[in-house]
Amino acid sequence: MYFSQEEMDLLKGSNLYQATITRKQDWRAEWQSCIQGLSTLDADLGGALTWEYYLEAATHLSSRAFPSTILSKTPSNTASKLSHAVLLPGIDSLNHKRATPVSWIANISEPLDSSTLDLLIHETVPAGSECFNNYGPKPNSELILGYGFALPSNPDDTILLSLATSNATSSSMVEVGRDAKNAEHLWELVIAKISELDSEEPMSAWEVELEAAETIMSLTEQRLSRLPDVSKAGDVNARQPVLEMIGYYLEGQRAILTDLIQWAQAKRVGARDKALAEGVELVLDDEE
Incomplete structure (x- = not known):
């Protein structure tokens, strides 16, 4: 999404070239919809939502969000029709390492603000080394x-x-x-x-x-x-x-x-x- 046109041209003939164009079109359509909605409430606010701002926000959400199912009593990192995107500051900063054995443990209690979510890494992490998450088997x-x-x-x-x-x-x-x-x-x-x-x-x-x-x-x-x-x-x-x-x-x-x-x-x-x-x-x- 942040490639220059010259960099994008290097992908011509591949699936990724069209996938990038399609995502940009989808996000631009969302951006226009948001502008229309905001402008009905506040014209200045709608005008302030530039494409650059929306692109940055959409990028943060798509790359860092977890499915809400991860906060259920039986946590799952797989999205479903009933789930929605949630942001979990801090824990979303871990980089991906393929095949790293990890578990998500949700401790749901009442009130909800006392609930916790733990990421358990099932391998030894030496002191001073980076802790990794596993985003799943992704191409x-x-x-x-x-x-x-x-x-x-x-x-x-x-x-x-x-x-x-x-x-x-x-x-x-x-x-x-x-x-x-x-x-x-x-x-x-x-x-x-x-x-x-x-x-x-x-x-x-x-x-x-x-x-x-x-x-x-x-x-x-x-x-x-x-x-x-x-x-x-x-x-x-x-x-x-x-x-x-x-x-x-x-x-x-x-x-x-x-x-x-x-x-x-x-x-x-x-x-x-x-x-x-x-x-x-x-x-x-x-x-x-």
Whole structure:
């Protein structure tokens, strides 16, 4: 949200580029709504709420707020439809460390002002060392957009892939992780889509699987080719920390897409073997 236009341009072709634009549009719509509401009460107050002020406030809230469920008798750090954002000064200052074992302990009593909330870290913290919180398994796209940092080789990285459906106005979004995590869900959707297509003759199972594998390979290779290359930034006027976090993010995106291509290639080989078992010999492009 605080990237310069030149820094934003380094993300063109990635999910994060559009996600940042969408969030900025949403927050600007909220800002305009707040101005209208405040102006009905006090015109000067409404006029004083600049976009810069609102952006700063929205950033503080989105990056530091906890779901109100954390203050319940059975605390949870997961938001629900009934929860709302709450700020807990002090305890919200802890930085994130992936996989740090922590527990939230709420001691709710009457009156409420005597209630306490404890963060218990289940590992030894040497004297003088930093105490960390665990924000949960978040991909670098979420860490950059929500908190302004990224982790190298983040195991929780994901990429969103859009698959067109039979309804021309909609598409299915599938989130795939490293090592082709959740690729089976994408596979099932592609298989279903191909099976729905009209054809003069019924397709055999291996034909459907072969087309599904090649569809996923084509989709993934296209996404991979569109990803920007930060190493070619050259004379771009971008801050070094920004270049670093974008580099971590794009490394994860490339790794996921590469893993998915290899996974789809294995599926294609499996389809070829099924065809061979039925007496049909296929020669794949990369085997010629």
